[in-house]
Amino acid sequence: SRRRHTRSLCDWSSDVCSSDLGQIDIIIVDDCSKDHSLSVAKTWLERNHHHFNRSLLVQNRTNSKLGPCRNVGFYLAESDYIFTLDADNRLSPRCLECCLELARESKAAFVYPTLQEFGASNGQIGGLEYTPMKLISGNYIDAMALVAKSAWLRVGGYRNIRHGWEDYDLWCRMAELGLHAEHLSGEPLAYYRVHAQSMLRTTTDESQNKKELIQNLESLHPWLHISIPQPDVADECDSQLLDPCAQSNIQIASVDFQKGSRLSALRSEEHTSELQSHSDLVCRLLLEKK
Numbered sequence: 001s002r003r004r005h006t007r008s009l010c011d012w013s014s015d016v017c018s019s020d021l022g023q024i025d026i027i028i029v030d031d032c033s034k035d036h037s038l039s040v041a042k043t044w045l046e047r048n049h050h051h052f053n054r055s056l057l058v059q060n061r062t063n064s065k066l067g068p069c070r071n072v073g074f075y076l077a078e079s080d081y082i083f084t085l086d087a088d089n090r091l092s093p094r095c096l097e098c099c100l101e102l103a104r105e106s107k108a109a110f111v112y113p114t115l116q117e118f119g120a121s122n123g124q125i126g127g128l129e130y131t132p133m134k135l136i137s138g139n140y141i142d143a144m145a146l147v148a149k150s151a152w153l154r155v156g157g158y159r160n161i162r163h164g165w166e167d168y169d170l171w172c173r174m175a176e177l178g179l180h181a182e183h184l185s186g187e188p189l190a191y192y193r194v195h196a197q198s199m200l201r202t203t204t205d206e207s208q209n210k211k212e213l214i215q216n217l218e219s220l221h222p223w224l225h226i227s228i229p230q231p232d233v234a235d236e237c238d239s240q241l242l243d244p245c246a247q248s249n250i251q252i253a254s255v256d257f258q259k260g261s262r263l264s265a266l267r268s269e270e271h272t273s274e275l276q277s278h279s280d281l282v283c284r285l286l287l288e289k290k
Contacts, residue, residue: 021097025054032063049289057287067158067166083146088193095189099146109151109179116188132175137227139168163209172221
């Protein structure tokens with residue numbers, strides 16, 4: 001999904017083209033951009049669709065925000081797994097292949113790689129092994145993950161969370177259902193752009209917005225006890241992708257999650273969902289190539 005990311009769109013699209021994984025479907029969802037990125041995306045797909053098994057460019061009829069926008073892409077996908085990639089981030093050629101291999105081997109609901117920051121910061125994020133209890137005090141898993149479509153259907157897709165954290169909410173709902181996830185260990189295979197105009201910096205991390213977000217997430221998931229890093233720590237890396245266990249003294253042993261499970265069937269048609277009737281999926285098809 002993308003909105004107002006003309007400059008970085010070419011970098012992002014080149015990464016997908018250079019992936020070591022064959023037979024990739026690509027779906028670009030335009031959320032009513034106000035710059036020229038829609039025309040850039042269309043021109044790029046017309047020139048490069050032969051690299052992919054299936055190519056779609058769709059545009060929401062109204063600006064629908066992040067969660068509904070991602071639901072559009074997931075709903076239109078015909079593959080068993082979907083990797084979410086914002087237009088300002090990047091992938092290494094091995095990322096998709098390695099994530100898919102681990103997902104198929106483990107039958108995980110989602111697989112997430114370690115991320116290397118670039119731009120205004122050069123740290124690493126998302127490098128912790130998966131355990132749902134770590135979600136109690138904060139999010140440590142970025143939206144850049146390979147997600148089984150069946151798992152997305154099972155939890156009902158992304159919610160439209162005001163000010164952000166749609167991915168955090170999704171991981172929490174999967175944990176509540178006992179769905180298993182895997183961290184792709186080793187060197188970073190995806191790249192997270194840090195810049196002053198990102199949604200995280202301009203919206204999510206604004207003081208009042210973050211306060212409302214924490215109250216909202218804790219009301220949706222009463223087992224959460226979200227902590228806020230000190231300002232000097234938050235300046236060094238994105239605050240909601242720190243090690244949450246290092247930020248909180250909360251006792252987590254009493255939390256009663258369902259026993260961790262692995263998905264035994266990953267074909268999306270074996271699951272039912274009412275997502276197709278949601279108004280946030282209303283979009284128009286601009287380009288389709290097979």
